Amino acid sequence: MRGLLYESNSAARCDVEVAVLPAGNLQVRAGRDVQSWLLADLSVEPRLAGVPAVVVLPDGRRLEVVDADAFYGALGGGRMRWMHALEAHWGLALLCTAVSIGLVVWFVMYGIPLAARVAAQLMPDEVHDLIGREGMDAMDRYLFESSQLPAERQAQLLGVFADVVSVIGSDHDYDLQFRRSEAFGPNAVALPAGIVVLTDELVALAEDDAEIAAVLAHEVGHVVHRHAMRRLIQTSVSAGLIVAITGDVGSATNFAAGIPAVLLNASYSRDFEREADETAYRYLEIRGIDPAELGQLLMRIDAEAGRNPGRASLLDSHPASRDRLDAARQR
């Protein structure tokens, strides 16, 4: 077999004749000079499609055998022959494609949410509290102002909240906070520490306390299911997964990878909202309140913000309000 022998200390090379002897020796002949080694002493690189075979000699010289088929054939495949065998067949490649797509879809739909749920449950309460309080501090700095609700109104709503917590709350500390926020508008938010924030704007928009109870039940649902923490975990893990798939290929692909990441996080978020809605409905049913109360307030929030309540795009973090109202009416 024809080969090229590269020196170890310079870029010089010469043509050689290579033979694999039956005794398990590799013989290299350059003109009259013949050398041979035990194959066991040599580092034969795993086979790679379309290029010469590469052998690193003990003294650092590099041998390339042009006819890789013949060389690896004589060796019986060489080290890691299974790898080249896998890579050589279209059928196996297609199988790998199917397995990869299947696994990635499974991870995205079930694996990551499941792992995030388990991790959020295993995480000590101290961590949840720390992250929750940090988040509250940050929102207070940038988003919220002090509430202007009168003390007796706050006391009333705290009573409603206590009732919600007593019915559907988990074994967890709950803390209702009142804030005002122009940027945030009529809204409510749940943080990992069991903190639920209600804006003055939402209180003003609600027609009765049943609607507020419905919203609080929804937020308590987020706390019960530890959604804030799960979202944090799912966002980081799914970003990591996408980088792992497309990794070290170039900036074009990294940009392309950003789009599925955004869609994925919005989809996770909508799942959480539905789960929190379910918990809220449970409270409303126990208290004999019409589940539609939640949906009606949502429709009014949409009207306030100038959104179309019937439409939720792939990018939205919440399901369409009309769908949520319809879901409530069907109960």
Added chain:
Amino acid sequence: MEQALTAAPTSAQSPTLEVMSFTGQSGEYFRIWIVNLCLTVITLGIYSPWAKVRRNKYLYRHSNLAGASFDYHADPVAILKGRLIALGALGLYLASSVILPAFSALIGLAIALAVPWLLVRSRMFAMRNTSYRNVRFRFKPIYAAAFKIIVGRFLLVLISLGLYYPIFRYHRSRMIVDNTAYGTLDLELSDKIDGADFYSIYVSAGILFALVAFLVAIPLFTAATGSVDANGDAAPSIGWLALGPTALLGALYLLTYYGVDAAITRLVLRGTSVGPHQVHCDWTLTKLLWIQATNLVAILLSLGLLIPWATIRMQAYKLSTLAIAVQGDLAAVVAAEAEEVSALGDEIGETFDYDFGL
């Protein structure tokens, strides 16, 4: 020997132009890519360093110059260790940002100060593991010089509100080229290239971007939103109509970004010599951008399955238009003393996604 005594050692004979070539094929590379991706997914990412080495070996060994190929030698175990350390550092940073925000600012500063070190280590690892004709490339451990440029000159960029950025890029490129060696042959960036060349790239890119933006995208945008105002139609459709021009502006920005990057790389390659051998680069920017843009669309539409095809296509074009004017004989290049470099800097740099390009 007698001839060597009478003739001048170099410059007397004219150089031979050796054009590079790439023999990789997209079908072959797709199979390697997907098999290794599959193993990576099954092993929850643990296999990814082996996958990276396998892919790089394919790409390097199919890159040819003057009848010989390049090769990639990184040890997957070293890469795995580096990645684990990088992941640990990232976890520490994230955890501390939650638990002790003041401390995390300190860690952030430490990471920023470590960037020059990471750049050097990463470069050393990459060069050390690249060979041609069994002779390795090298990058010199120039930590102090790197610190001066990456931290010192970057402060000037901040102070000048970005105006100094082209000069910063120039010094970074010069540092990378001038401290790389192939065996005992030093790479050198020609003195003829200076900050002004970098400035002209940024200025022309800026003018082009502004022209297209003002002449095409912004009028389209106003037309789209204005037409809705006129007939007083449903509010949500404004968003959808404006999406086209917005996407156009985004794509335009992306193209400009790639264009600047390619123009700088071409400028630097053209000014680079490897000892007596001069690099020639015939990249056409429009052709490169066309390949880049169509690659991006193909990758998006195929949900990533065409990544290998895109990689091979880009590599084939880049190498077929790259050449070295070889002065004398490449066989005369002498290897340098071997030194071991850990993967630590390389992989931490990868995790924090710092741009290690030219």
